[in-house]
Amino acid sequence: MRLLVLLVGGFVSLCLGEGTPSPNATVKVAPPVLTATVGDNAEFVCTATPLEAGQEIKWTKEDGEGNELFPITNGTTGFKIKTVYLADAVESTLRVLDVHVDNSGSYFCKYGSSRFEGALTVNYDGFVEINGSRVIDGETDKKFTCLVDGSASYEVTWRKNGTFVLPDKRLPQIEIQGSTMTIKKASVDHDRGHYSCEALYNNTIVSAEITVGGVLRLKAPNSIKFTEGERARFECIALYPKGDPEPSFTWMIGNETVNNGGRFEIKHSKWDIGSVLHMTDVVFSDAGNYTCIATSNVTTVQHTILLRVRDRLAALWPFIGIMSEVIILIIIIFIHEKCTQGDDVGEEEEEEDASEPIKEKEKISVDGEGDMRMRSNKP
Numbered sequence: 153m154r155l156l157v158l159l160v161g162g163f164v165s166l167c168l169g170e171g172t173p174s175p176n177a178t179v180k181v182a183p184p185v186l187t188a189t190v191g192d193n194a195e196f197v198c199t200a201t202p203l204e205a206g207q208e209i210k211w212t213k214e215d216g217e218g219n220e221l222f223p224i225t226n227g228t229t230g231f232k233i234k235t236v237y238l239a240d241a242v243e244s245t246l247r248v249l250d251v252h253v254d255n256s257g258s259y260f261c262k263y264g265s266s267r268f269e270g271a272l273t274v275n276y277d278g279f280v281e282i283n284g285s286r287v288i289d290g291e292t293d294k295k296f297t298c299l300v301d302g303s304a305s306y307e308v309t310w311r312k313n314g315t316f317v318l319p320d321k322r323l324p325q326i327e328i329q330g331s332t333m334t335i336k337k338a339s340v341d342h343d344r345g346h347y348s349c350e351a352l353y354n355n356t357i358v359s360a361e362i363t364v365g366g367v368l369r370l371k372a373p374n375s376i377k378f379t380e381g382e383r384a385r386f387e388c389i390a391l392y393p394k395g396d397p398e399p400s401f402t403w404m405i406g407n408e409t410v411n412n413g414g415r416f417e418i419k420h421s422k423w424d425i426g427s428v429l430h431m432t433d434v435v436f437s438d439a440g441n442y443t444c445i446a447t448s449n450v451t452t453v454q455h456t457i458l459l460r461v462r463d464r465l466a467a468l469w470p471f472i473g474i475m476s477e478v479i480i481l482i483i484i485i486f487i488h489e490k491c492t493q494g495d496d497v498g499e500e501e502e503e504e505d506a507s508e509p510i511k512e513k514e515k516i517s518v519d520g521e522g523d524m525r526m527r528s529n530k531p
Contacts, residue, residue, distance in 0.1 A: 177204065179263045181270040182441060182456070183407050188255075188274055190281040191362050192452055194248040196270040198261030199441070201241040209235065209244040210262045221257075230255070238458075248272065250285040253302065280360035282349060286450050289367050294335040298349035300358065304331045308351045340366040340393045363449035366393035370446055371426075375458040378434045386457055388444030389426035399448040401427035406440060436461050 179200045188194040198209055211224040211233065224231050224246065232247040242263070248255050256274045260267050284296035300306040308331045310318040319328050325336045325343070335343050343364060350359035371389040378384045390399050403410040403418060410429065412418050417430040427444060439461045445454040 177202065177264055177266045179261055179266040179268040180406075181259075181261050181268045182443065183404065184269065185271050185407075186273070188248075188251045188272065188452070190252055190274060191284060191286050192251050193285070193287070194251050194255070194272055194452075195454055196246045196248075196259055196261070196272075197441075197443075197456055198244045198246070198263075198268065198270075199241055200243075200261075200263035200266070203237065203240055203242055204264065207242075207264050209242060211244070211246050212260050212262065214258045214260055224259075246270075250283065252283045253281065280349065280351065280358050282347075282360050282362050284362075286362050286364050287367055288338045288340050288343060288364060291337040291339055294338040294343075294364070296333045296347065296349075296362070298331045298333075298351070298360070300331075300351045300353055306331065306351045306353070308349045311348045311350075313345045314348070335364075338364075340396075344393075344395065363397065365396040365448070365450035368392045368396070368399060368446060368448055368451050368453050370444060370453055370455040372444055372455045372457055375460060377460045377462055379462045380434055380436060380464045382434050384431040384434050384438070384459065386429040386431075386442055386444070386459075387421060387426060388428075388446070388455060388457075389421060389424045390446050392425075392448070397449045398425055399446040402445040402447070403427070403429045404443040404445065434459075434461055 177200060179198065181196050181198045183196070186194055186196065198211075200207075200209055211231075213221045213224060215221055222228070224233070226233050230249050232249060234245045234247070236243045236245075244261065246259060246261075251272075251274055253274050256272055259270045259272060261270070281299050281302075282296050283299060284294060288294065297304055298306075298308045298310070300308070310328055310333050312318060312320075312323065312326070316323060318326050318333065320326070325338070327334045327336065331349070333347070333349075344366065346361055346363055348359055348361040350357055352358075369391040371391055372387065376384070376386070386403070388401065390401075392399070401418075410416050410418065415432045419428045419430070420426070421428055429442065429444075431438065439459055441456050442459055443454055443456045445452065
């Protein structure tokens, strides 16, 4: 049976042509609309099904009129792409690093002839924005630029935690050049905190503030399985350096935000900083992507969990298959024994028929010997 399926599959592949995307290929981007603050990292997750040989997901940025501005690869400055191949799908995560105003726009995920759009909107307070990644990951230099009305030419003042006016001799690792602040070999323990810049704009002091801290990671499974009718449980744990601000959590199913009520219940993790989503009475239509989003003053990260739903009778199918094989085997053995038994009866009858002449001969020979003895005894 398996060989037949493989042969049919190979024939279909030859007919369609290897590497030709199926006309039924589905491409989705989650979330389809995303809002980020300057300095954050923004993520779009593109899922394409079914998996097609020779095809890969490609990302591009386009303007509002559908004109391609530039393709995005892992070598494109300010972007990072991670691709994961699943059993029947391919998933690509586009990460926009250190978001700034110019990153606003439309991002398209393309898979063969199919495509889907993700729109990014970048917000910043007033006329001031601070460019630069707020996350300290290892001892590397961190650079932040204060832009007033989109320009870096204004004279600005930098502060740390509202008290230290930079540069300061007590913080020799921090250098100021024009509107740019550089933290040399930044470390979480010494350089986390609140940084602000202010400037005089149209006779008004305008300012912006950011929070710098360590890496925020999420611990959660990539996929989980539940049987139809069970209570599903999704748990998302936040891992971050001690002293960093505690994140808040949001759950999304596809592109919709999950709220407490009905079949859903959201609770805090019992032992860790995290969130637990409960869903009662799982049905087949619940299968799909469930996204946990953690947001702190430093950054925003997310993790997607794939829910697979099993038939409530799924556990019986292997048992039924085994029992079917046993019954078929018993029937075969029974028929074989019946056939063999019939052959044995025929052989026994033939043996009985063949033995009768031998007995007759023995009788004759015995009688003959008696006659001869009688004749020999006559005078």
